[in-house]
Amino acid sequence: MKSRLKIAIIAGEESGDQLGADLVAALHHRTGRNINLIGVGGMHLVDNKLKSFFDPDEIALMGLGDVLRKLPHLICLIRRVSTFIVREKPDCLIIVDSPDFTHRVACRVRQLDPSIPIIKYVAPSVWAWRPKRAKAMRAFIDHVLVILPFEVLVMKKLQGPPATYVGHRLLSYPPLLDTRLKRKKRSDNVIRQPILVVLPGSRYSEIRKLMPVFGETIKELTEKLPELSVILPTLPKIEAELRKLIAQWSVKPLVVVGENEKWSAFSKADAALSASGTVSLELALCGIPTVLAYKADWFSRAFIMPKITIWSAALPNIIADEPIVPEYFNEFVRPSILARQLERHITQGAARTAQLEGFKKIANIMHTDKPSGELAVKAILPFLKN
The missing domain is CATH 3.40.50.2000 (Glycogen Phosphorylase B;)
Known part of the structure; x- marks a missing residue:
């Protein structure tokens, strides 16, 4: 040898x-x-x-x-x-x-x-x-x-x-494990001043489609939940573009930059509004109730989406083989729909409880x-x- x-x-x-x-x-x-x-x-x-x-x-x-x-x-x-x-x-x-x-x-x-x-x-x-x-x-x-x-x-x-x-690497990824531990140590399950994490994606084409809708969604949501705080984690390479888009929002989020800041935000979050992607699995394994959105470009709508053979684009749903995370596509990505779903998953109730139980199922399947x-x-x- x-x-x-x-x-x-x-x-x-x-x-x-x-x-x-x-x-x-x-x-x-x-x-x-x-x-x-x-x-x-x-x-x-x-x-x-x-x-x-x-x-x-x-x-x-x-x-x-x-x-x-x-x-x-x-x-x-x-x-x-x-x-x-x-x-x-x-x-x-x-x-x-x-x-x-x-x-x-x-x-x-x-x-x-x-x-x-x-x-x-x-x-x-x-x-x-x-x-x-x-x-x-x-x-x-x-x-x-x-x-x-x-x-x-x-x-x-x-x-x-x-x-x-x-x-999956996430199963033993130290920042995720640390975030889960911090979330378990929170003193109680009563949400007094809810924190929403917003994740519009990492590609310019993606964030430009979703940011205007996300801004209007947060505006509608804060009218129902005036104590809501919003954190938007991002990467250095797209920070400037995001800040330009946020300038159009009536409710300004706290922008944090880098991986460490993202995991810190996850440890505090009561819910997430996110682009559909790998981050949805991170949120599920952290136990953060989530609503997903995706807006495809004309090419994807015309040539790729008709060939897709799976019933969901959300990894948590596919792994569990059931619709645990609500997801909305294209013309259904509307502020009123997203805000209504987020409110259901932030406030204590059946929707939030069901999603959290679904996340436990996913963790067991992937173990x-x-x-x-x-x-x-x-x-x-x-x-x-x-």
Whole structure:
């Protein structure tokens, strides 16, 4: 057995970069072997001594226009990265997230050298749309590490590669665990001066659609709940844009910036108004009653939404297989509707109690005995070449 493992890894998004870093750290801890990392990743993998082949921001694409503009460059990157990986002869290739890029690299690596094991970490949303992708993955992926419990059966049903549920990183994420603990320590369950957390998303196109409606929603809600306080956590890169949009609001929220401030807001929140996305799962696992909203652009409405095969866009609802979190789309994203639902979930009553009970069900369904990194390593070890 060699004293050093050579692992090729490609993580094109920040979330994937963190997952990859957790996996590498767990692999080193489990095997006791030094790891030579090659491939593409961000600061978390770089901290684990990866020398990234290029900046992952180059493949962090947002929409069809970005893809078309960068297509020649992307094709070039796919060829260069796959050729580099094959030349380096790693013990395995791990691809994380960003399927539009990572799958093409994996496919070419498989063509050039079929002996390299290829592991996919985080399954594409084949359960929501384009289900035929699952079966196509069998040609170039040996195993899939899934982070949602229902995805193992989905992969089997759609004839995809073998899959293992390794748990979601949030289940052992220290800020989330700390937030849950703080919420449990609150002195009582009586809401005297309610706090609403507002999360309009992280993409410019998303926040520009939702912020005007959210502003009117808060105006209507404060007329019914005059003691309401509003906190709006955001990221540094979109803070300026958000503040411009907030200038149009009649009720001004407290804007807080950064991850630490977000979790602090979560620890105090009595309810949340949020864009539909991964944050909905964070809110559910923290036990924060939530109302979700989503407004699609014309392209998504015309070409993507008609092909969606799932009944809900909210991860908490999909995991529980029941409508725990109310969600509203497009023309139904109206201030009067959102304000009415938020009032029901802020004030003590059946709606709030039912959602909190639903969140407990979700936590039980997702529960694992070990951190996701450890479970991922256990699934990967049989595929290492030596």
